Amino acid sequence: MAGPTRGFLGRARKADLRLPPGQYDIGPDFPVLTAEVTPRIAPDRWSIAVDGLVATPTAWTWDEAHRLPASVYEGDIHCVTTWSKLGTSFGGVSVDTLLDAAGPMPQASFVMARSSTGYTTNLPLADVIGGKAWIVWTHEGHPLPTDHGGPVRMIVPHLYFWKSAKWISRLTLLDHDEPGFWERNGYHDRGDPWLQQRYQGD
Amino acid sequence: MTDTLSDTARPAAPSGGWRSARVEEVAHPTPRSVVLRLDVHDRIDHLPGQHYVVRLTADDGYTASRSYSVASAPSDPLVELWIERLDDGEVSTFLADVVEPGDALEVRGPIGGWFVWDGTTPAVGVGGGSGAVPLLAMARHAVAIDRPDLLRLAVAARTLADLPFPDELAAAGAVVALSRDRRGGRPAGRLTSAELGALVTPGAITYVCGSAAFAEFASQLLVELGCPSADVRVERFGPSG
Numbered sequence: 001m002a003g004p005t006r007g008f009l010g011r012a013r014k015a016d017l018r019l020p021p022g023q024y025d026i027g028p029d030f031p032v033l034t035a036e037v038t039p040r041i042a043p044d045r046w047s048i049a050v051d052g053l054v055a056t057p058t059a060w061t062w063d064e065a066h067r068l069p070a071s072v073y074e075g076d077i078h079c080v081t082t083w084s085k086l087g088t089s090f091g092g093v094s095v096d097t098l099l100d101a102a103g104p105m106p107q108a109s110f111v112m113a114r115s116s117t118g119y120t121t122n123l124p125l126a127d128v129i130g131g132k133a134w135i136v137w138t139h140e141g142h143p144l145p146t147d148h149g150g151p152v153r154m155i156v157p158h159l160y161f162w163k164s165a166k167w168i169s170r171l172t173l174l175d176h177d178e179p180g181f182w183e184r185n186g187y188h189d190r191g192d193p194w195l196q197q198r199y200q201g202d
Numbered sequence: 203m204t205d206t207l208s209d210t211a212r213p214a215a216p217s218g219g220w221r222s223a224r225v226e227e228v229a230h231p232t233p234r235s236v237v238l239r240l241d242v243h244d245r246i247d248h249l250p251g252q253h254y255v256v257r258l259t260a261d262d263g264y265t266a267s268r269s270y271s272v273a274s275a276p277s278d279p280l281v282e283l284w285i286e287r288l289d290d291g292e293v294s295t296f297l298a299d300v301v302e303p304g305d306a307l308e309v310r311g312p313i314g315g316w317f318v319w320d321g322t323t324p325a326v327g328v329g330g331g332s333g334a335v336p337l338l339a340m341a342r343h344a345v346a347i348d349r350p351d352l353l354r355l356a357v358a359a360r361t362l363a364d365l366p367f368p369d370e371l372a373a374a375g376a377v378v379a380l381s382r383d384r385r386g387g388r389p390a391g392r393l394t395s396a397e398l399g400a401l402v403t404p405g406a407i408t409y410v411c412g413s414a415a416f417a418e419f420a421s422q423l424l425v426e427l428g429c430p431s432a433d434v435r436v437e438r439f440g441p442s443g
Contacts, residue, residue, distance in 0.1 A: 004259050005305075005306075009260055010260045010264045024292070031414065032418075035317070036435070037421045037425055037436060038418060081269060117207060117431070119207050184209075199217075
């Protein structure tokens, strides 16, 4: 069908070029949507590993990660449940820095991001290199709250936000794509908000 | 069905694409809720816990979509949605105030493979406010398949009017915890550890659904009661105006 819905006018709206199709501006809110019990992870117990198809599997502790060159993302994030948060910021380190240290092998083409909860999400390697993905521990200048993935989460802000794994603990490079948690449960393997890749088959 | 967050197999939960639905019935059980009963064309039956997306389209092509848990059992010939009307909600106000029987709505579903109960294993459901909707689907399914013994429920809200079909939930054996009102012999107060502890069942999957604050409260309480995190599945309702 896809014709107009009888009587639906919708909110007063003006085109905001920052909003992908089907998204709305949620303003200052930052909703929490997770499928599992929120873990309590002390920073001195946190670490992140890069393994799989890399020359030098490498892990960083909290202190080691903080000694890497700092990198900040300033921009927008888009949740598949249709809210977008515009003009926000996260601080940490670029995923490029971690991958450069570990040295991806030529056949590496996908990444499985894993949380300490067991949550996983899959990404093409191309989507996390070239300044497009971060491992972050601050949000708008403050320590990242636990319910938003603190002490450390990944962000991949050009894709729907379920790709930005909370409580990140491991990046595994693969030569093939495997579905992560939401991807097994009906959601899209790539999740480009500008193409509305929300569910499998979009 | 997946057993843990990191299982690699795709679950067997059903999944459907965009469909046209005809609104068969509209009811307003309370001033702040609307129940829509939909005849979904070429429907794929859901499992309790799954949700549908409703997409509204304006004349200029503008769309607004929201996800709503299904309240009905799979055996119900119609798909029932219980929707909380949020005063500033773009979609819920339309569904509550404008939609009439006979209208066509564009829907997509069923969706979701994690927060799903197929009625074959012991389950505990803990819902806050409109988070009780998927538990209602579980309760109705348990009755339909004659396995009410498999399901134990607790629901919490400020008042009875903040719950979907509270009488039906209570009839299904649900603990009903109201924070503002006395109910029967229970004084006003939030869901307690003792109430939840009486429901915890070793080996059962526990389904927690509600606002982010409620889900956090209930899931941490369950972990304190000794429930393994791996056996707790959480659905946090975002803003779904």
